[in-house]
Amino acid sequence: MKIFASLILILLAVCVSSPAQEHPAVTAQPNSVFVGADGKYEANPDTALVQFNISAQEEQARSAYEDAAKSAEQIRQILRANGIEPKSAEIGFFSLQPVYDWKTARHKLVGYRVSAGVSLKLRDLAKVGAILQQLADANVGEGQAVNYTLEDMDSAKSRAVEDAYRRARESAAVIAHASGRTLGELSYASVDTFENVRSFRPMAMAAADARSAAPAPTEEFSAVKVTVTAHVNAYFNLK
Numbered sequence: 001m002k003i004f005a006s007l008i009l010i011l012l013a014v015c016v017s018s019p020a021q022e023h024p025a026v027t028a029q030p031n032s033v034f035v036g037a038d039g040k041y042e043a044n045p046d047t048a049l050v051q052f053n054i055s056a057q058e059e060q061a062r063s064a065y066e067d068a069a070k071s072a073e074q075i076r077q078i079l080r081a082n083g084i085e086p087k088s089a090e091i092g093f094f095s096l097q098p099v100y101d102w103k104t105a106r107h108k109l110v111g112y113r114v115s116a117g118v119s120l121k122l123r124d125l126a127k128v129g130a131i132l133q134q135l136a137d138a139n140v141g142e143g144q145a146v147n148y149t150l151e152d153m154d155s156a157k158s159r160a161v162e163d164a165y166r167r168a169r170e171s172a173a174v175i176a177h178a179s180g181r182t183l184g185e186l187s188y189a190s191v192d193t194f195e196n197v198r199s200f201r202p203m204a205m206a207a208a209d210a211r212s213a214a215p216a217p218t219e220e221f222s223a224v225k226v227t228v229t230a231h232v233n234a235y236f237n238l239k
Contacts, residue, residue, distance in 0.1 A: 039164025045148035052141035071140040160230035184237030
């Protein structure tokens with residue numbers, strides 16, 4: 001029984017120590033203050049990432065590939081019609097997959113499916129709606145999705161970190177003053193950043209004559225902002 005109890009204690013010690021190894025904690029130092037603070041940076045999105053798929057299915061592999069190639073050409077024409085160079089769109093390789101009838105016991109081969117993913121970055125956000133509508137009308141863009149973000153995300157993260165650090169230092173200064181001490185230099189800091197990318201899947205759009213007779217659904221509203229948040233943990237020496 002003693003041996004069994006000892007084994008249980010060893011297992012409990014391992015279980016308790018494992019999380020500590022995964023998330024190491026900073027040991028508090030004498031004459032120092034540890035603070036944590038959140039900061040953020042908000043900005044209007046300046047880039048739309050439009051993503052959709054090219055897909056075609058036929059009984060013969062060659063026919064499916066030719067249909068997919070025609071869809072790709074239609075996409076090039078739509079982009080040019082909107083003043084966008086086709087080379088600005090990124091397209092993955094065309095994948096070919098056999099299609100089987102799984103309702104039958106022998107899983108009969110019924111055709112082939114060719115597909116490829118397309119992504120397009122647009123800095124002119126006013127063109128997003130027209131391009132999505134034209135892709136849908138031409139039936140060449142399946143699974144449309146749009147993400148709104150910032151082109152220079154690194155700069156936005158830096159601004160959020162600056163805000164979090166400012167808040168952390170202000171809190172540390174208050175603690176130092178309350179204890180009759182003076183805040184010294186930074187001894188240690190850790191940073192985490194997070195971003196919220198706005199995304200949506202377009203729904204069916206109204207007819208052109210209906211849109212011209214009524215104001216746009218988003219008219220007079222403010223644009224949804226992209227928010228980048230940061231958390232800073234910091235150690236400051238006390239004088």
